[in-house]
Amino acid sequence: xxxxxxxxxxxYAADIASIREAQVRxxxxxxxTPVLTSExxxxxxxxxxxxxxxxxxxxxxxxxxxxxxxxxxLDDDQAARGVVTHSSGNHAAALSLAAKxxxxxxxxxxxxxxxxxxxxxxxxxxxxxxxxxxxxQSREETAAKVLQETGxxxxxxYNDGRVISGQGTISLELLExxxxxxxxxxPISGGGLISGVxxxxxxINPAIRVLAAEPRGASDAAQSKAAGRILVLxxxxxxxxxxxxxxxxxxxxxxxxxxxxxxIVDDKEIIxxxxxxxxxxxxxxxxxxxxxxxAVLSNSFRENPAWKDCNHVGIILSGGNVDLGVLxxxxxx
Amino acid sequence: xxxxxxxxxxxYAADIASIREAQVRxxxxxxxTPVLTSExxxxxxxxxxxxxxxxxxxxxxxxxxxxxxxxxxLDDDQAARGVVTHSSGNHAAALSLAAKxxxxxxxxxxxxxxxxxxxxxxxxxxxxxxxxxxxxQSREETAAKVLQETGxxxxxxYNDGRVISGQGTISLELLExxxxxxxxxxPISGGGLISGVxxxxxxINPAIRVLAAEPRGASDAAQSKAAGRILVLxxxxxxxxxxxxxxxxxxxxxxxxxxxxxxIVDDKEIIxxxxxxxxxxxxxxxxxxxxxxxAVLSNSFRENPAWKDCNHVGIILSGGNVDLGVLxxxxxx
Numbered sequence: 001x002x003x004x005x006x007x008x009x010x011x012y013a014a015d016i017a018s019i020r021e022a023q024v025r026x027x028x029x030x031x032x033t034p035v036l037t038s039e040x041x042x043x044x045x046x047x048x049x050x051x052x053x054x055x056x057x058x059x060x061x062x063x064x065x066x067x068x069x070x071x072x073x074l075d076d077d078q079a080a081r082g083v084v085t086h087s088s089g090n091h092a093a094a095l096s097l098a099a100k101x102x103x104x105x106x107x108x109x110x111x112x113x114x115x116x117x118x119x120x121x122x123x124x125x126x127x128x129x130x131x132x133x134x135x136x137q138s139r140e141e142t143a144a145k146v147l148q149e150t151g152x153x154x155x156x157x158y159n160d161g162r163v164i165s166g167q168g169t170i171s172l173e174l175l176e177x178x179x180x181x182x183x184x185x186x187p188i189s190g191g192g193l194i195s196g197v198x199x200x201x202x203x204i205n206p207a208i209r210v211l212a213a214e215p216r217g218a219s220d221a222a223q224s225k226a227a228g229r230i231l232v233l234x235x236x237x238x239x240x241x242x243x244x245x246x247x248x249x250x251x252x253x254x255x256x257x258x259x260x261x262x263x264i265v266d267d268k269e270i271i272x273x274x275x276x277x278x279x280x281x282x283x284x285x286x287x288x289x290x291x292x293x294x295a296v297l298s299n300s301f302r303e304n305p306a307w308k309d310c311n312h313v314g315i316i317l318s319g320g321n322v323d324l325g326v327l328x329x330x331x332x333x
Numbered sequence: 334x335x336x337x338x339x340x341x342x343x344x345y346a347a348d349i350a351s352i353r354e355a356q357v358r359x360x361x362x363x364x365x366t367p368v369l370t371s372e373x374x375x376x377x378x379x380x381x382x383x384x385x386x387x388x389x390x391x392x393x394x395x396x397x398x399x400x401x402x403x404x405x406x407l408d409d410d411q412a413a414r415g416v417v418t419h420s421s422g423n424h425a426a427a428l429s430l431a432a433k434x435x436x437x438x439x440x441x442x443x444x445x446x447x448x449x450x451x452x453x454x455x456x457x458x459x460x461x462x463x464x465x466x467x468x469x470q471s472r473e474e475t476a477a478k479v480l481q482e483t484g485x486x487x488x489x490x491y492n493d494g495r496v497i498s499g500q501g502t503i504s505l506e507l508l509e510x511x512x513x514x515x516x517x518x519x520p521i522s523g524g525g526l527i528s529g530v531x532x533x534x535x536x537i538n539p540a541i542r543v544l545a546a547e548p549r550g551a552s553d554a555a556q557s558k559a560a561g562r563i564l565v566l567x568x569x570x571x572x573x574x575x576x577x578x579x580x581x582x583x584x585x586x587x588x589x590x591x592x593x594x595x596x597i598v599d600d601k602e603i604i605x606x607x608x609x610x611x612x613x614x615x616x617x618x619x620x621x622x623x624x625x626x627x628a629v630l631s632n633s634f635r636e637n638p639a640w641k642d643c644n645h646v647g648i649i650l651s652g653g654n655v656d657l658g659v660l661x662x663x664x665x666x
Contacts, residue, residue, distance in 0.1 A: 041390070056369060058372070060615055104440050279450075282386075282388045283616055284611045295545065330659040332604060
């Protein structure tokens with residue numbers, strides 16, 4: 001298993017062909033996000049960093065790529081019945097927006113305790129909110145009921161080949177914008193983003209390293225890789241609210257075979273990275289979005305001889321949806 | 334005087350030729366900043382908006398364009414003696430950075446009451462800080478003393494043809510990135526930015542409108558235009574700390590002749606625009622940087638029949654250096 005380090009055809013839920021198809025399909029709708037660089041951050045990191053700003057994507061996160069690929073892959077009959085998801089985060093907003101662009105309904109099951117700014121994003125893009133209790137059981141039951149009543153298509157936030165292919169378009173863009181990149185650091189949660197990025201990037205350049213960044217309080221992916229099977233944590237504890245999901249059966253094989261390492265960082269490092277994004281790069285990222293910068297600055301990465309020659313590092317700033325109420329309150333005083 | 338609405342050669346401190354020269358000179362050093370768009374903000378504004386993100390410029394503000402044009406215009410003998418300024422804001426950081434790139438000293442006179450984040454920016458880029466009292470008199474005297482002792486060249490933050498030409502390179506970039514633009518809204522303070530932008534843009538497309546955005550508590554430019562001469566306010570009162578300067582004798586003729594109107598906005602509107610930049614565009618701007626968005630959303634702009642057909646509006650997000658300490662304090666709790 002360890003020897004299978006290259007992408008081979010039809011092994012995984014997505015491949016370079018499905019990623020290229022996704023790019024053609026979604027390009028009319030997505031933003032080609034800019035790659036930012038900073039001499040100050042290069043100096044701090046001791047390497048050249050290339051920030052792929054998916055926080056500047058429509059809906060404020062990379063999720064719009066996968067969601068729009070899924071929605072524009074549907075045939076007209078399927079599409080007419082709409083789509084459902086029981087994620088309450090960036091995927092829900094992205095799915096609402098993509099559904100709006102195709103003029104079909106998006107039913108979003110939202111637990112009653114969901115953060116206000118995430119719910120507002122769904123509403124802004126016209127998603128139809130269906131409230132559930134906070135438990136996973138209630139969310140799944142509610143979603144099943146909506147599926148039955150509407151005949152809508154479930155679009156899972158990450159365990160879906162169309163979604164993984166959509167996220168993979170990031171690699172096509174990034175390696176065109178900064179072909180000198182030898183390493184890409186990607187936040188890991190359910191694994192949809194890193195699966196797409198790894199499949200895309202390693203098909204273009206098999207020598208490229210793909211590293212995951214994961215919070216210490218939700219390190220199920222690192223533990224899964226160590227155990228050789230998907231592990232699910234009984235609970236998670238991290239400020240990175242977008243990184244609490246567990247791997248799926250479609251993302252696990254890619255993470256197992258193609259992700260070269262997983263770098264664990266503390267919440268304190270995430271907050272410091274987030275501060276650097278605002279103060280030096282001048283982009284608004286959420287904690288989950290800043291974790292790649294936290295990883296490249298962490299001691300565990302810097303001191304690992306395996307990554308000594310990672311000289312041109314792509315960092316995916318995956319999202320920017322964060323509640324800044326405290327800031328506006330202080331300015332309005 | 335009112336009839337002279339077009340750019341004619343050698344009338345002003347800069348022209349399209351000096352702006353094009355500046356572009357060739359500074360292009361190896363500056364970031365070509367991205368232009369962002371947002372359907373959500375287009376819907377709110379009722380027009381198509383094109384955000385020129387100078388907050389993503391090196392040093393976090395457009396000031397690096399003018400500063401680097403000034404510094405790389407110096408001959409080697411002049412340059413060796415270094416540069417001086419008594420601005421403590423974004424110009425000081427930009428001048429420090431440009432001087433560092435030419436390996437010459439930058440002497441920055443900073444009043445003792447300057448905001449911490451601005452001083453940190455100067456120090457980050459290697460500027461040599463010389464403290465003065467908070468009064469303009471003390472700042473000017475201290476700068477004069479440094480000039481005398483070092484033989485360094487004074488680089489004024491805006492009343493300088495080289496600086497104006499550098500800022501004008503924004504128009505060359507912007508109109509290449511978004512040629513459909515029919516209107517540009519620019520923050521106004523000392524007038525260096527808007528002079529460069531107006532001279533550049535109106536030379537390329539004489540029909541383009543250039544509008545200034547100014548805070549109600551520092552509306553000296555609007556009052557100056559109404560009076561037909563430079564007026565200096567006895568005091569200013571606005572959250573937009575970068576917009577408190579008065580026009581200079583080199584910027585005033587351009588503002589008088591080429592700026593089509595000045596839109597006055599309240600601090601409350603500036604904070605709301607800043608919030609939209611963070612929450613929708615996902616870029617970190619300072620209050621002065623967000624004022625263009627505040628202007629396009631203001632009632633005085635929307636209800637003015639003269640601007641009814643401003644359908645494609647370029648907005649210069651001029652800078653992103655703001656103290657977000659309250660945000661990090663709240664996240665670290």
